[in-house]
Amino acid sequence: METLFLDAIALLKQLIAIPSFSKEEDKTGTVIEQFFIDKKIPAQRYLNNVWAINRYFDPLKPTVVLNSHHDTVKPNPKYTKDPFTPIEEDGKLFGLGSNDAGGCLVSLISTFVHFYDKENLSFNVVIAATAEEEITGKNGIEALLVHDKFSASLHNPDFKNNQNQWFAIVGEPTKMQLAIAEKGLMVLDAVANGKAGHAARNEGESALYKAMQDIAWFSTYKYPKVSQWLGEVKQTVTVIETENKAHNVIPATCNFVVDLRLPDCYTHEEVMDIIREHIQSDFKERSIRLRSSRIEVEHPLVKAGIALGNKPYGSPTCSDKALMPFPALKCGPGDSARSHTADEFIFVDEIKGGIETYIKMLEIMGENL
Missing domain, CATH: 3.30.70.360 (Alpha-Beta Plaits)
Structure with a gap:
C-alpha cells in the first residue's frame, strides 16, 4: 500500500508540472503511458486517451471501468503559487488539477495496479485516463468507448452491443461519498x-x-x-x-x-x-448529449461503498458519467469545493485514503457478484 501511495504522489506531481488544458493533453497522456511501461503493464492509446486491462481479463466476467480525466481548466487568475509547480506543504499538494481530478486519477491508477495481475478475480478491471472532460469534448471517454481499437483490446469485437455486464467508477472529488445520480x-x-x-x-x-x-x-x-x-x-x-x-x-x-x-x-x-x-x-x-444518469442503490458496487460507511447522494453537476452507456458511480478523493479555485490543492492523506477505499470497495463488491 505504501508503494502504491508513493507512486501515486510521484505521478500526480509529474502531471501537475505539465500544462494539460482540454484538447492539449498529449504530454500528460505520454506521462501516463510511460507510467504503465515502467510497471510493465501493456497500455494503449487513442487520441489523448490511455487505457489498460487486467492481465487475466475474461470477456465473460463483469467489468468495472476505473475512469478519470487528465485535462484541466486554465488556472484561476488569483493564483498566488505557480499552478504548474507541485508544492507539498502542511500535508497538502498544491497545483493545477491536483484536486480536479488528478488525485482521483492517480488513486484509480494505483487501484488498477493493485488488481492488475491478480488471478481468479470475479470481475475484470479496465483503467481509462481520458481527455476533454472539462469541456465535455467528443474526443474523450465518449470517443474511446466506441472506438474499434478499444473493443479489440477487450477480446470482444461486439463490445458496442454487449455492455450489460459493464459498470464504472468515475473519479471526481466527492470526499469518497457516493454520487449515484447526476443531473x-x-x-x-x-x-x-x-x-x-x-x-x-x-x-x-x-x-x-x-x-x-x-x-x-x-x-x-x-x-x-x-x-x-x-x-x-x-x-x-x-x-x-x-x-x-x-x-x-x-x-x-x-x-x-x-x-x-x-x-x-x-x-x-x-x-x-x-x-x-x-x-x-x-x-x-444546443445539445442533448448530457442526460441524467443513475446507478441503483442495490448495485453491488454501491452496496460495497455503503458497507464502508460512505453515503449515496444525488449530484447537481455533470461529469463523464453522463456519457457512459452503462451504470457508473461518481466517487473520489478531494473536495469539489476546491475545484477550479486559486491555489488548488488536495490533502495527500486523501489520496492514500482514496486508494485504500477503492481497493476495499472492489474487494467487497467482488465477494457479492
Missing part, C-alpha cells in the same frame, strides 16, 4: 421576436418585454415531478441581449440563454415540450 444538462438558445420602432413614439413591439415575460416564467415555474435523489428541475436564465445598442430604438429581437439541470424523472424532450406550452419565444437546444 443532466441542457442549454437553450431562445429568441423573442417583436417589431422595431422609435422609443419616443407609440410604435413597435418590444421583443425585450416579451423576453422578460418568458424569463419570469423560467424563474418561477415548478415542474410537477421531483426526483428522489436529484430533486427538482433547475432552470436559470444566464444571458440576455438585444441586437441594437441605440437607446431610442425598440428592439425587434431579444436573445437569451437558459441553463437547465434535469433530474432523472424528466427527459430532455419532455422538458422542452413543457417549455413550448408556456413561453412565446422560439428556442432550440
Whole structure:
C-alpha cells in the first residue's frame, strides 16, 4: 500500500508540472503511458486517451471501468503559487488539477495496479485516463468507448452491443461519498421576436418585454415531478441581449440563454415540450448529449461503498458519467469545493485514503457478484 501511495504522489506531481488544458493533453497522456511501461503493464492509446486491462481479463466476467480525466481548466487568475509547480506543504499538494481530478486519477491508477495481475478475480478491471472532460469534448471517454481499437483490446469485437455486464467508477472529488445520480444538462438558445420602432413614439413591439415575460416564467415555474435523489428541475436564465445598442430604438429581437439541470424523472424532450406550452419565444437546444444518469442503490458496487460507511447522494453537476452507456458511480478523493479555485490543492492523506477505499470497495463488491 505504501508503494502504491508513493507512486501515486510521484505521478500526480509529474502531471501537475505539465500544462494539460482540454484538447492539449498529449504530454500528460505520454506521462501516463510511460507510467504503465515502467510497471510493465501493456497500455494503449487513442487520441489523448490511455487505457489498460487486467492481465487475466475474461470477456465473460463483469467489468468495472476505473475512469478519470487528465485535462484541466486554465488556472484561476488569483493564483498566488505557480499552478504548474507541485508544492507539498502542511500535508497538502498544491497545483493545477491536483484536486480536479488528478488525485482521483492517480488513486484509480494505483487501484488498477493493485488488481492488475491478480488471478481468479470475479470481475475484470479496465483503467481509462481520458481527455476533454472539462469541456465535455467528443474526443474523450465518449470517443474511446466506441472506438474499434478499444473493443479489440477487450477480446470482444461486439463490445458496442454487449455492455450489460459493464459498470464504472468515475473519479471526481466527492470526499469518497457516493454520487449515484447526476443531473443532466441542457442549454437553450431562445429568441423573442417583436417589431422595431422609435422609443419616443407609440410604435413597435418590444421583443425585450416579451423576453422578460418568458424569463419570469423560467424563474418561477415548478415542474410537477421531483426526483428522489436529484430533486427538482433547475432552470436559470444566464444571458440576455438585444441586437441594437441605440437607446431610442425598440428592439425587434431579444436573445437569451437558459441553463437547465434535469433530474432523472424528466427527459430532455419532455422538458422542452413543457417549455413550448408556456413561453412565446422560439428556442432550440444546443445539445442533448448530457442526460441524467443513475446507478441503483442495490448495485453491488454501491452496496460495497455503503458497507464502508460512505453515503449515496444525488449530484447537481455533470461529469463523464453522463456519457457512459452503462451504470457508473461518481466517487473520489478531494473536495469539489476546491475545484477550479486559486491555489488548488488536495490533502495527500486523501489520496492514500482514496486508494485504500477503492481497493476495499472492489474487494467487497467482488465477494457479492
